[in-house]
Amino acid sequence: MSESASKAADLHIFNQFIARSQKFAPLPVAVAWPLSDVALGGAIEAAEKGIIKPILVGAKDKIEALAAKLGLDLSKSTIVDAPSEVAAAQQAVALCRSDEAKALMKGSLHTDDLMRAVVNKETGLRTASRISHAFIFDVPTYDRTFLVTDAAVNIVPDLKTKIHILNNAIGLAHALGIAEPKVALLSAVEVLNPKIPSTVDYVEIVKMAKNGEFPGSIIDGPLSFDLAISANSAAIKKVNSPVSGQPDILLTPDLESGNILIKALVYLAKAQVAGIVLGAKVPIILTSRADSAESRLTSCAVASIYANAK
Numbered sequence: 001m002s003e004s005a006s007k008a009a010d011l012h013i014f015n016q017f018i019a020r021s022q023k024f025a026p027l028p029v030a031v032a033w034p035l036s037d038v039a040l041g042g043a044i045e046a047a048e049k050g051i052i053k054p055i056l057v058g059a060k061d062k063i064e065a066l067a068a069k070l071g072l073d074l075s076k077s078t079i080v081d082a083p084s085e086v087a088a089a090q091q092a093v094a095l096c097r098s099d100e101a102k103a104l105m106k107g108s109l110h111t112d113d114l115m116r117a118v119v120n121k122e123t124g125l126r127t128a129s130r131i132s133h134a135f136i137f138d139v140p141t142y143d144r145t146f147l148v149t150d151a152a153v154n155i156v157p158d159l160k161t162k163i164h165i166l167n168n169a170i171g172l173a174h175a176l177g178i179a180e181p182k183v184a185l186l187s188a189v190e191v192l193n194p195k196i197p198s199t200v201d202y203v204e205i206v207k208m209a210k211n212g213e214f215p216g217s218i219i220d221g222p223l224s225f226d227l228a229i230s231a232n233s234a235a236i237k238k239v240n241s242p243v244s245g246q247p248d249i250l251l252t253p254d255l256e257s258g259n260i261l262i263k264a265l266v267y268l269a270k271a272q273v274a275g276i277v278l279g280a281k282v283p284i285i286l287t288s289r290a291d292s293a294e295s296r297l298t299s300c301a302v303a304s305i306y307a308n309a310k
Contacts, residue, residue, distance in 0.1 A: 013138050013145045014272055014298040017176070018049065021301035024308050026053040026076075029285070029300070030092035030101035033058045033085045036108035040066055042287060042296040043105065047076045051300045055101055057082050057092040085109035089117035096125055096282045103303045105285040115153075118280055129279035130154070130164035133286070134172050134249075135262055136302060139271040142229070147173060147181075147249045148265075151258025152286065153277065159201045162251065166205070168278035169249045170217045175309035176302070181248035183214075184228035185221020186257075190239055198222060198253035218242050221251070225261075274298035276306065283307055 021027075029052040034040040040063065043054045053076065056063050060081040067074050080095070082088035089109060095101040104125070106114050118125050133152035138145050149169045154161055166183065173181035185202040192199050202221040209219040220243045226233040231245025252258035265271040274295050277284035283303040287296050 012272070014274065014294055014301075017136075017274075017298050017301040017305065018051065021051045021304040022049065024304055026050055027103055027300075027304040027307055028053045028055060028101045029103045029105050029303070030055045030057055030080075030095040031105040032092035032107050032114055033082070033088040033109040034107035035059065035062055035066060037066070037070060038291075038296075039107040039287065040072060041070060042291075042293070042300075043107075044072045044074070044077065045293065046297055046300040048073075049297060051297065051304055052103070052105075054078070054105075055080060055092075055095060057088045057095070058107065059083065085113050086117075089114045090123070093117040093120075093123065093125055097123070101282070102307045103283045103285060104280075105300070105303075106287055111286060114284075114286075118277075118284065125281040125284075127279060127281055129168060130161050131277060131279040132161075132165040132168045133275060133277050134169050135273050135275040136176075136298070137262075137265060137271050137273050139265060139269050141269055144246060144248070146247050148258060148262055149249065149251060151252055151255055151262050152275070153255070155255045157254065159204060162201055162205065163208075164279065166214060166219075166249075166251060169251070170214060172276075172278055172302075172306055173248055174216060175306045178248050179216070181217050182243040182246055183217055183219040183221075183249040183251060184223045184241075184243045184247040185219065185251050186225060186228060187222035187253055188224060190221075190223050190227055190237075192222075196222075201253075217249075220244075225250075272298070274302055276303050278306075 031043045046052045055078045057080045060079050132150040134147045134149040150165045187198045199222045220241045234244035283306050285299045
């Protein structure tokens with residue numbers, strides 16, 4: 001298949017992730033404040049598919065009323081009563097700390113309220129790793145599934161943070177079955193330029209990779225997006241890179257550029273996207289009102305695969 005070939009629907013990698021997750025027992029997931037149609041409906045749909053076992057944390061009477069309005073079956077779910085969004089976030093995190101839940105899922109509360117509970121030094125879900133986010137992309141016009149990181153959590157990561165982001169993404173790629181992920185370190189240029197800070201960081205990361213500090217991966221950069229994604233562009237520009245045209249992970253220099261990239265892929269290339277937060281005690285599913293049903297299901301499936309791999 002060429003770089004520009006379209007994929008048939010039956011080759012859709014997201015369906016494969018969902019099928020893989022269904023081989024495991026349903027993953028207990030604490031769903032914080034599922035009080036919108038999308039938040040509650042998405043959790044219940046994932047339960048009906050056998051992917052998760054929802055623990056719905058929020059105002060019990062409101063959850064039951066919303067389920068009745070939407071015609072949703074709560075028989076596969078547990079409800080933990082919580083009076084407010086902040087309380088729901090704290091109780092959902094506590095369920096993950098106690099191992100009653102193996103993943104955390106955002107409901108209809110604000111992301112900041114959820115993540116504030118997650119990063120609390122005393123009661124949250126911190127580990128030795130920095131928390132980061134990875135999107136998984138299936139683009140109809142491209143023949144590889146790849147991860148984009150970090151376009152959701154770390155705004156302007158320094159070198160140390162980029163190392164954490166890389167290790168988190170490599171771990172996810174391994175869990176998804178990519179034995180030796182190829183990582184493209186994205187920038188505007190493919191050479192060291194002291195005026196472009198990302199290129200300075202990337203030169204150091206490539207040195208570390210050559211010293212074996214990122215086992216089970218192949219890392220190269222800095223690379224412009226065209227060189228990372230297209231072997232033809234690399235050949236024309238005479239750039240010899242082991243990841244050109246076959247990236248499994250795209251590391252963006254900052255959240256701003258990453259956010260623009262993912263939205264361009266979704267809205268212009270009609271990409272399907274799923275994603276989870278990594279580096280915490282459990283995977284965290286951050287759903288959006290704009291997510292398709294398939295994206296929500298796949299994010300749950302990826303969380304299940306990752307949690308079972310850990």
